[in-house]
Amino acid sequence: MTFARGVLLLGMAVATVLTFVLPPAKGFREPDLARIIFFHLPCAFMTSGLVFLAAWQGIQVLRTRSPQLDVRHAATVELGALFGALTMATGILFSKVQWGTWWQSDPRQTSFLMVLLILAVGLILRAAIGDERRRAAVSASYSVAALVPAIYLIFVYPRLPHITKESFHPSNTIAQGGFDSAYRLGLISVFAMLVGLAVLLYRMRVRVGQLELQWEVTNGNVDDFGHGAADSRLVRPVSVRPERGP
Amino acid sequence: MVPPILVWFGLFLYVQNVDRKLRTLESAMADPASRSKD
Numbered sequence: 093m094t095f096a097r098g099v100l101l102l103g104m105a106v107a108t109v110l111t112f113v114l115p116p117a118k119g120f121r122e123p124d125l126a127r128i129i130f131f132h133l134p135c136a137f138m139t140s141g142l143v144f145l146a147a148w149q150g151i152q153v154l155r156t157r158s159p160q161l162d163v164r165h166a167a168t169v170e171l172g173a174l175f176g177a178l179t180m181a182t183g184i185l186f187s188k189v190q191w192g193t194w195w196q197s198d199p200r201q202t203s204f205l206m207v208l209l210i211l212a213v214g215l216i217l218r219a220a221i222g223d224e225r226r227r228a229a230v231s232a233s234y235s236v237a238a239l240v241p242a243i244y245l246i247f248v249y250p251r252l253p254h255i256t257k258e259s260f261h262p263s264n265t266i267a268q269g270g271f272d273s274a275y276r277l278g279l280i281s282v283f284a285m286l287v288g289l290a291v292l293l294y295r296m297r298v299r300v301g302q303l304e305l306q307w308e309v310t311n312g313n314v315d316d317f318g319h320g321a322a323d324s325r326l327v328r329p330v331s332v333r334p335e336r337g338p
Numbered sequence: 339m340v341p342p343i344l345v346w347f348g349l350f351l352y353v354q355n356v357d358r359k360l361r362t363l364e365s366a367m368a369d370p371a372s373r374s375k376d
């Protein structure tokens with residue numbers, strides 16, 4: 093595990109240096125600053141992949157009702173939201189340097205904001221439900237249901253003809269050969285490192301979930317470990333009327 | 339320079355958070371008596 097982490101760290105350093113060494117991409121307003129795409133695009137790919145994985149795991153959780161699968165599903169939901177936030181942050185930086193403003197209200201920017209909100213609601217939902225079984229079922233159902241709007245917002249809406257005409261997003265620049273093979277190498281390198289890091293994070297997060305499950309079996313509630321569950325203890329009303337004397 | 343720092347730092351923070359939880363749980367599982375629940 094330590095060796096894998098070392099290799100990953102080295103790979104991240106090499107990939108980052110590579111993104112600065114490669115020549116600027118032509119076809120952008122600020123070719124030198126188009127390097128943001130090296131980080132933005134792989135994060136967006138990761139988010140899309142994790143949305144699909146969460147839906148698949150959601151189906152598995154609903155079929156089996158297994159707490160172990162719910163732990164895996166929870167890890168995927170968290171990672172999806174994390175990569176979604178990173179996609180949005182790098183996209184906002186791209187907007188500033190290429191379009192001159194932090195928020196362009198570009199259709200693609202707005203549609204991804206909606207995707208990010210969908211992912212955030214997934215996290216809030218998990219944090220809001222105290223009962224483990226109910227949390228697993230509701231969260232899994234949400235992930236499955238969220239796949240439909242996510243597919244529309246990520247793949248369909250930005251490619252509608254009138255949206256493509258209005259949008260500043262450089263999807264067309266990329267499709268029309270704005271990136272040469274060297275740029276593709278940079279993109280693939282960063283993407284590979286992000287996949288490696290996501291696998292490492294996923295395994296760590298699943299291990300945390302499994303330990304929490306074990307702890308709950310042997311010691312009861314695990315809320316004090318920051319599981320994120322709402323306090324499910326009941327407060328019963330008690331009569332405080334003073335007793336009348338004889 | 340900002341985007342790679344942003345991405346790697348964001349992921350690093352998450353790693354730190356999960357790693358801290360993992361260590362806490364592992365030590366609690368190893369020695370449950372040392373941790374009081376309330």
